[in-house]
Amino acid sequence: MIEVLEQGGHGVPDLTDRPLPQVDNVSSTYWSGAAQGALLFQQCPACGHRQFYPRAMCTACAADTEWKQALGRGTVHTFTVIRQNMASPWDRLLPYVVAIVELEEGPRMMSNITHCDVDDVRVDMPVECYAVAVEDGLAIPFWRPVQSERTERGRSA
Numbered sequence: 419m420i421e422v423l424e425q426g427g428h429g430v431p432d433l434t435d436r437p438l439p440q441v442d443n444v445s446s447t448y449w450s451g452a453a454q455g456a457l458l459f460q461q462c463p464a465c466g467h468r469q470f471y472p473r474a475m476c477t478a479c480a481a482d483t484e485w486k487q488a489l490g491r492g493t494v495h496t497f498t499v500i501r502q503n504m505a506s507p508w509d510r511l512l513p514y515v516v517a518i519v520e521l522e523e524g525p526r527m528m529s530n531i532t533h534c535d536v537d538d539v540r541v542d543m544p545v546e547c548y549a550v551a552v553e554d555g556l557a558i559p560f561w562r563p564v565q566s567e568r569t570e571r572g573r574s575a
């Protein structure tokens with residue numbers, strides 16, 4: 419399970435004024451799962467392929483997929499630090515990290531890395547997922563350094 423946090427708390431993004439996901443019949447299970455503390459991805463019962471983002475069928479063999487719950491742990495596969503963005507509301511968030519996180523289960527997700535200095539983010543850095551509650555049945559997953567790493571950095575600072 420992943421933590422579901424209220425927006426704007428310590429280090430937690432405030433999503434006011436940000437565009438929200440357009441929930442459809444393919445992705446609604448993913449978003450409502452996150453709101454209940456379950457980070458979900460799709461797995462194909464026919465060929466075993468695992469995929470994210472949610473799609474109507476397996477991208478490897480076109481079979482119907484099943485939802486699986488991820489542990490919510492992964493590593494930074496790649497990332498970039500956004501230092502310039504003149505569009506609101508992103509201008510007030512600078513600088514921020516956009517990363518591709520590889521789940522322990524394999525699929526990769528694009529998200530932000532929070533709860534650390536943007537200059538501390540590294541490829542292969544262990545990260546954990548949490549979700550920010552937006553409204554009833556909708557929460558948005560974000561990633562942060564695993565607890566032990568945050569504590570370690572806090573002590574050395």
Ligand SMILES: [Zn+2]
Pocket residue numbers: 462463464465466467476477478479480481
């Ligand atoms: Zn398949």
